[in-house]
Amino acid sequence: MYEKFADLEDRIADLEGRLSDPALVSNQKKYQEVVREHAHLSKINVKYVAYQKVQQEIKDNNAILRDENEDPEIKELARAELDELAQKKERLDHELKIILLPKDPNDEKNIFLEIRAGTGGDEAALFAGDLFRMYSRFAESMGWRVEVMSSNPIGIGGYKEIIGLISGDKVYSKLKYESGVHRVQRVPETETQGRVHTSAVTVAILPEADEVDLEIDMNELKFDVFRSSGPGGQSVNTTDSAVRVTHLPTGLVVTCQDEKSQHKNKAKALTVLRARLLDQIEQERHDKISQDRKSQVGSGDRSERIRTYNYPQGRITDHRINLTLYKLDTVIAGKLDEVIYPLIAHDQAEKLKTLQ
Numbered sequence: 001m002y003e004k005f006a007d008l009e010d011r012i013a014d015l016e017g018r019l020s021d022p023a024l025v026s027n028q029k030k031y032q033e034v035v036r037e038h039a040h041l042s043k044i045n046v047k048y049v050a051y052q053k054v055q056q057e058i059k060d061n062n063a064i065l066r067d068e069n070e071d072p073e074i075k076e077l078a079r080a081e082l083d084e085l086a087q088k089k090e091r092l093d094h095e096l097k098i099i100l101l102p103k104d105p106n107d108e109k110n111i112f113l114e115i116r117a118g119t120g121g122d123e124a125a126l127f128a129g130d131l132f133r134m135y136s137r138f139a140e141s142m143g144w145r146v147e148v149m150s151s152n153p154i155g156i157g158g159y160k161e162i163i164g165l166i167s168g169d170k171v172y173s174k175l176k177y178e179s180g181v182h183r184v185q186r187v188p189e190t191e192t193q194g195r196v197h198t199s200a201v202t203v204a205i206l207p208e209a210d211e212v213d214l215e216i217d218m219n220e221l222k223f224d225v226f227r228s229s230g231p232g233g234q235s236v237n238t239t240d241s242a243v244r245v246t247h248l249p250t251g252l253v254v255t256c257q258d259e260k261s262q263h264k265n266k267a268k269a270l271t272v273l274r275a276r277l278l279d280q281i282e283q284e285r286h287d288k289i290s291q292d293r294k295s296q297v298g299s300g301d302r303s304e305r306i307r308t309y310n311y312p313q314g315r316i317t318d319h320r321i322n323l324t325l326y327k328l329d330t331v332i333a334g335k336l337d338e339v340i341y342p343l344i345a346h347d348q349a350e351k352l353k354t355l356q
Contacts (some may be wrong), residue, residue: 002096003280005048011043012069036108044099050059058085071354088255101351106207107173112149112204113164116180120199123188128307130332131163135175137334144168149268150256163272164209172207177320177343179205180304193299196312200305208271209278216274222246223266228257245269252276307339321346 015038018024024031028246038104049068061078064070115132117124145167152160164174182201187194224244242257243265254273308317315329316339323342331339 002051004049004100005044005096007046008041008045009112012038012045015041043266044096046165047092047095047099051089051096052087054089054092055282058082058089061085070156085295097352098288101348102175104173104175108170109172110165110167110169110208111175111205112272113166113175114161114203115159115163116161116202116204117159119201120158121155121159121182123197124199124201125154125160126189127158127182127184127199128160128162128183129158131201131203132159132164134332134334134336135166135178136164138167138336139168142168142171143336144171148258149272150254150258165271167208172205174340174344175205176207177340177347178306180204180306183305183308184311185308187278204279206275206279208253209274215268216247216277221246221273222248225262241265243269245273245352247273247277252280252282 007261007294015034018034019031019038022036061082064078065075065082096329113132113135115128117128118126133184139146147165147167149163149165153162154160180203182196182203184201185196185198188197191197220243224246225240226242226244228242241260242255242260243262244253244255245266246253252273254269254276256269256272259268262295289333306318306320308315308319308330310317314326315324315330316331317324318339321342324337327335327338
């Protein structure tokens with residue numbers, strides 16, 4: 001299984017040689033790709049060397065136990081050490097198998113976070129705002145950057161829709177399991193009789209698409225400009241700076257009005273549109289490969305209910321892996337680790353079954 005690690009040191013040496021090539025240094029995109037590959041392979045090599053060392057130590061200790069002339073105390077030490085070595089070997093074996101799993105090509109990418117209020121009126125819009133703040137705080141804890149691309153606020157702290165760009169290290173790899181319907185059960189602030197209401201919000205995680213990933217024919221786009229407006233139709237801009245772009249072949253529409261500059265709103269709208277088009281292509285590809293769907297956490301379907309946030313009980317439940325935590329306040333405050341990492345572990349465990 002680990003045959004492909006045999007020439008790791010040669011490959012690392014080759015990459016180190018390329019990193020000192022002036023021609024590569026002048027091409028920043030290619031240079032960064034080589035830097036990332038070198039860092040990735042170096043981490044693998046450290047684990048592989050450790051794995052080989054443990055294997056050799058196990059072999060040496062077993063030889064001591066088989067030696068009839070060896071001192072009994074030395075044998076006892078070797079036997080005790082074998083238990084520790086076996087555990088260490090098992091851990092390294094697991095880590096190396098994780099490394100061997102097929103990589104999602106989008107894992108390194110930034111993401112567009114799209115949150116839309118569903119059933120529940122203003123309460124759903126308020127929860128959409130809560131979720132956006134939750135993801136923003138988690139992003140901050142990870143050292144990522146959050147930029148609002150487009151929003152449709154309701155004026156009381158909620159949003160009918162909000163789209164943010166989250167940039168940083170391996171953002172998609174951490175947040176890709178968040179797509180789906182998030183259900184909230186709580187007493188709305190406007191409820192006078194203290195009854196618990198159920199509302200729903202849809203979250204979509206789209207990997208940012210580079211121009212090399214997807215080229216858009218500008219002749220297939222229709223642009224409309226209009227004045228930005230705030231909650232209740234209140235004008236917030238006296239110039240036609242808001243931009244609506246329509247992709248005619250698919251009918252996809254993106255509107256951006258958060259910037260005062262028409263040029264900036266147009267640029268933002270195009271980046272969101274490119275991500276949506278790439279996501280549509282990815283969804284169609286996944287639909288054709290049913291086996292891939294079986295190895296994912298959930299189906300990835302936007303209409304799938306993935307999580308429930310029950311405020312009266314302080315409970316958060318992820319329905320895909322039957323995970324229940326009574327830490328709702330902590331999670332909503334942005335401490336998503338205890339929700340996200342079990343999802344990643346579950347997905348890896350399912351994929352590891354195919355390597356057995």
